[in-house]
Amino acid sequence: MQYSFASRAQTLLSSPLRDIRELAKRDSFISLAEELPAEELFPVHSLAEAATSVLSEDPLALQYGEAEGYRPLREWLSQDFSRRKGLHVQPQHILLTTGTQQAIDLLVRVYVDPGDPVLVDNPTSPGLLQVLRLQGAAIIPVEGDQEGMVPEHLEAMIRKHKPKLLMTAPNFTNPTGVAWSLERRKKALDLCISHGLLIVEDDSYGDLSFADGKNQTTELPSIFSLEEKQGEHVLYVGSFSKTVAPALRTGWAAGNRRVIEMMTAVKQMADWQSSMLNQRMLHHLLESKHFQLEDHIGMLNREYAIRLKLMVELLKRSAWKDSTYTIPSGGMFLWVQLPPGLDGEALLRAALLKGVAFLPGSMCSATSAQDRIRECIRLNFTHPGRDELLLGMNLISEAVLEFTARN
Secondary structure, X not given: OOOOOOHHHHHHHOOHHHHHHHHOOOOOOXXXXXXXXXXXXXXXXXXXXXXXXXXXXXXXXXXOOOOOOOHHHHHHHHHHHHHHHOOOOOHHHEEEEOHHHHXXXXXXXXXXXXXXXXXXXXXXXXXXXXXXXXXXXXXXXXXXXXOEEOHHHHHHHHHHHOOOEEEEOXXXXXXXXXXOOHHHHHHHHHHHHHOOXXXXXXXXXXXXXXXXXXXXXXXXXXXXXXXXXXXXXXEEEEEOOOOOOHHHOOEEEEOOHHHHHHHHHHHHHHOOOOOHHHHHHHHXXXXXXXXXXXXXXXXXXXXXXXXXXXXXXXXXXXXOOOOEEOOOOEOOEEEEEOOOOOOHHXXXXXXXXHOEEOEEHHHHOOOOOOHHHHOEEEEEOOOOOHHHHHHHHHHHHHHHHHHHHHO
């Protein structure tokens, strides 16, 4: 039979990540491409205790629950937002989702019509681009620097395109690792308020902050917290995937009640609810006297800081040491502009033959023809262990040498 898929569905078949994920299943393959945390740092024993307790104490953990998510976990999030992040969000203004990706997908489904302009960082998250392309959005990249989106360009794009949304991750932007300055956060918020534009603020990486031992996300408030009437113009999304474990598939969206209600309605159509068992396990873990989330995050940040430092030192001694980059103060990625003459996609093909992968910059751009971004790559430093980092970076060096020799 000849199947007639929607034209926009073809965007799902053109991603090099599909091939990388298949190759990553091989034991000898090293992937620096994906946005994965380190599984050896998961709180396995604490989660095992939580699972045992939840299953033995309450069979309702296996039952359907509220589409908005487990109420005690939403109450915990409301308190944690207030205590650690200065956010004032009532539980009824929080929707629990199957990770950050679903939160973004639900919002785009109910808010964006085909052809609607949506502003994004340039470069930006490949996952975000896939969601927007599938919905048929007109993706408008906004230029930025090491302080965040450039206000003048943001304003020009707003006036020119009259967009529906601004979607950004100001804490350690994927893929560049940039942490927006306070001034840029305030200017972006002011511009969006004056033009009636909704901001989707993705804070998936905000807790992974390790600049000189300081918690940079405490010093730099979220855009959500800067608005006088919090949640009116900002939808705040994030998850526990990077700080506890991805398999729990528990994220959130917090914002205006009307927006949350619309997202909840479409979530009921998509999957009715995210896993009640996972949410109860997570809540039990967070309330446990034997597990402190802040201590666990501190441990992650110490280890990830070491891995980032190792990656940078290996890069300095590599065959591509003439690359340019800015060392991030948090997050999961090092964004590297390759030496002149190297193209990210072409180099990836050579690297895959060596048994190592990274993400080419073209996958992070709405306009992949841009030479500047095609010459960039994204390296994940949180998932590979130290030995894997050493081998992976050396294999990329070999690929660079062979690529330059052939060209």
